[in-house]
Amino acid sequence: MIVWRAYAAVGVGSALGSTLRYLVSLALAGPAFPWATLAVNALGSWLIVGFAAYAARRTRGRVASWQPFLAGGFCGGFTTFSLFGLETLALMHQGHRAAALGYVVASLLLWLVAAWAGHRTGQWLAAARG
Amino acid sequence: MSIDPLVLLVVAGGGGLGGMARLAVGNLVARYLGAGLPWGTLVVNLSGALLMGLAAGMLGLSGPETGLTWPLLAIGLLGGYTTVSTFSLQTLTLWQQRRKAAALGYVALTLGAGVAALAVGAWLAGGLP
Numbered sequence: 001m002i003v004w005r006a007y008a009a010v011g012v013g014s015a016l017g018s019t020l021r022y023l024v025s026l027a028l029a030g031p032a033f034p035w036a037t038l039a040v041n042a043l044g045s046w047l048i049v050g051f052a053a054y055a056a057r058r059t060r061g062r063v064a065s066w067q068p069f070l071a072g073g074f075c076g077g078f079t080t081f082s083l084f085g086l087e088t089l090a091l092m093h094q095g096h097r098a099a100a101l102g103y104v105v106a107s108l109l110l111w112l113v114a115a116w117a118g119h120r121t122g123q124w125l126a127a128a129r130g
Numbered sequence: 131m132s133i134d135p136l137v138l139l140v141v142a143g144g145g146g147l148g149g150m151a152r153l154a155v156g157n158l159v160a161r162y163l164g165a166g167l168p169w170g171t172l173v174v175n176l177s178g179a180l181l182m183g184l185a186a187g188m189l190g191l192s193g194p195e196t197g198l199t200w201p202l203l204a205i206g207l208l209g210g211y212t213t214v215s216t217f218s219l220q221t222l223t224l225w226q227q228r229r230k231a232a233a234l235g236y237v238a239l240t241l242g243a244g245v246a247a248l249a250v251g252a253w254l255a256g257g258l259p
């Protein structure tokens with residue numbers, strides 16, 4: 001039964017995350033550069049590492065028990081690797097090679113800086129709650 | 131910006147199924163290849179990239195004019211199946227464990243093979259329109 005609860009939590013979280021990602025893409029639609037995916041992937045990286053760092057310090061807390069829903073579910077569905085790749089390929093296909101390269105480099109840097117910042121944020125919040 | 135509730139529903143359904151498929155594939159791969167490197171997420175992201183290439187080759191590069199197929203398959207299912215957040219978490223964790231070569235290899239493999247898998251998928255489907 002525990003297995004099915006994990007699948008349900010991840011499924012519902014991923015459905016919510018995907019829907020929110022779609023809404024962000026509608027709100028930021030327009031420019032040729034894929035700002036929306038860049039933003040959701042960075043934000044999702046910040047969140048998932050924040051949750052993980054917080055849960056590691058507060059192992060019996062609410063964030064820890066909601067981890068499948070929050071991490072694999074919401075953050076997993078909110079962020080997307082396949083659409084990031086498709087946008088890169090599309091930029092290359094349209095002849096915007098510099099933009100494609102810039103998109104990949106900016107994405108990677110932003111994802112990892114966001115992850116590092118999430119680690120600090122999660123640790124700080126866990127410590128602040130004593 | 132106009133929001134079609136049916137499209138939202140389709141994205142949510144696809145995203146939910148994609149997330150559960152990610153969990154299933156991730157668990158299965160981890161059981162066979164171990165947890166030394168994050169193989170599960172790597173397999174998920176590379177297979178998702180290949181399928182996204184196939185979808186783009188067959189359906190064209192998105193656009194709301196394609197009805198519900200693109201929101202269901204690409205934005206929902208494949209978008210929710212693949213993940214960047216877990217990739218970022220795993221890369222940071224490898225780095226913090228001082229497994230810097232593994233972290234760099236994981237990043238290079240994900241980005242390099244991911245874009246290549248997409249191009250192969252699109253090529254198999256007859257190329258991007």
